[in-house]
Amino acid sequence: MTPLQLQPRNTLPPITWEKLPADFPLPDEPVENNLQPLLAAALRESLELADLILESMLIATNFGICATVGDKTVVKAPDWVYVPSVKPLPPGEIRRSYTPHAEGENPTIVMEFISATEGGEYSINPHYPYGKWYFYEHILKIPTYVIFHPQIAILEVYNLVNGKYEAQSPDENQRFWIEALNLFLGTWMGKKAEFEGYWLRWWDKSGNLLLWGSELVEQERQRTEQERQRTEQERQRAEQAEQKAVRLAERLRVMGIDPEEIS
Numbered sequence: 001m002t003p004l005q006l007q008p009r010n011t012l013p014p015i016t017w018e019k020l021p022a023d024f025p026l027p028d029e030p031v032e033n034n035l036q037p038l039l040a041a042a043l044r045e046s047l048e049l050a051d052l053i054l055e056s057m058l059i060a061t062n063f064g065i066c067a068t069v070g071d072k073t074v075v076k077a078p079d080w081v082y083v084p085s086v087k088p089l090p091p092g093e094i095r096r097s098y099t100p101h102a103e104g105e106n107p108t109i110v111m112e113f114i115s116a117t118e119g120g121e122y123s124i125n126p127h128y129p130y131g132k133w134y135f136y137e138h139i140l141k142i143p144t145y146v147i148f149h150p151q152i153a154i155l156e157v158y159n160l161v162n163g164k165y166e167a168q169s170p171d172e173n174q175r176f177w178i179e180a181l182n183l184f185l186g187t188w189m190g191k192k193a194e195f196e197g198y199w200l201r202w203w204d205k206s207g208n209l210l211l212w213g214s215e216l217v218e219q220e221r222q223r224t225e226q227e228r229q230r231t232e233q234e235r236q237r238a239e240q241a242e243q244k245a246v247r248l249a250e251r252l253r254v255m256g257i258d259p260e261e262i263s
Contacts, residue, residue, distance in 0.1 A: 012126075013070030015139060017101040026064050026075060026097060035150060036113045037061055038195055040080045043111075046202055046210035052181070058083035058104070064097035065107060067139050072128045076135050080111035080146075082180065100140060108180040110136055111146040111200075121147050137165050144180060153187045153198040175203060183210070 086104030123131025175186035
């Protein structure tokens with residue numbers, strides 16, 4: 001599902017990048033369901049555990065990304081956003097929103113997770129307050145836009161090509177190469193936390209799944225159990241060898257042979 005290619009023609013007012021004042025009233029819209037933050041947190045968790053997150057990066061959930069178009073401040077809060085490098089904040093300051101260029105690099109990836117009721121993820125409205133698709137494509141010009149339908153496991157990845165989003169095709173494993181992170185992104189069926197269903201997961205170039213914390217713990221538990229079993233098997237083999245040696249010595253003595261003299 002993509003917007004119509006014949007998008008409305010209009011001339012955008014000048015776009016400027018001004019950091020929001022501390023008292024700017026940000027939209028306070030609750031997430032549409034409890035799955036959205038779980039999906040976002042799971043994506044970050046596996047990156048963090050794989051040591052792929054740097055202090056200079058910004059990875060946020062339902063976080064306001066801002067631009068000033070003409071005299072209007074536009075704020076959109078994608079379900080997941082990745083910024084390769086941001087300027088550090090002064091000590092004690094909390095980041096409430098993010099204005100590209102004024103506070104660091106432009107976001108490289110934005111993701112939207114669609115609930116039962118679409119929230120405008122495909123909107124190409126070219127007028128204030130602007131549709132999400134239009135805002136990401138024409139105003140922010142974000143290289144990669146991901147839309148995920150978790151209820152039906154449909155994952156769409158769009159790359160910005162000559163100013164327009166073009167659908168990317170998955171590989172033979174139905175995964176999409178995400179250049180900015182040097183990873184594959186795909187869907188995965190299973191359980192995490194209290195939810196069993198479709199998740200977004202990362203894979204490296206070699207096809208290895210980036211694991212969650214619970215999976216790493218289970219992996220370590222299995223390694224420990226395997227090592228315990230190997231140790232137990234070695235103990236049993238040593239015990240059996242010792243018993244065999246004792247029996248052999250007894251037979252030799254019965255035959256009138258001193259085992260000590262043989263050794």
